[in-house]
Amino acid sequence: MDYNAFFADVTGWIQYANQQALRLGLxxxxxxxxxxxxxxxMCRHYQDHPLVIKQMVMLAEWLEEAYDARL
Structure with missing residues (x-):
């Protein structure tokens, strides 16, 4: 797996997630x-590599925590 490409994709995903949160609302x-x-x-793109799955689950949980903090 190309870790540099993956973590660049993660950075891009986080930036876009922030834009989507502003545009659509948490x-x-x-x-x-x-x-x-x-x-x-993202997981499928990287053939469901275990690191990718764990990273994306962590990011989804991070967004859930941000949502919960706003309640």
Missing amino acids: QSADFWAWVADSTGA
Whole structure:
């Protein structure tokens, strides 16, 4: 696996997640659908490598914690 490419993709995903959160709102179903779809796509892109799965789960949990902190 190309770790440099993966972590560059993670950085891009985080930046886009922040944009999507602003555009769609953390509370919206569309935002969470995007999170689910995009994390799955990233995992598939890297052939479900265990590191990729763990990283994307962690990022989804990070977003959930950000959502919970706003309640």
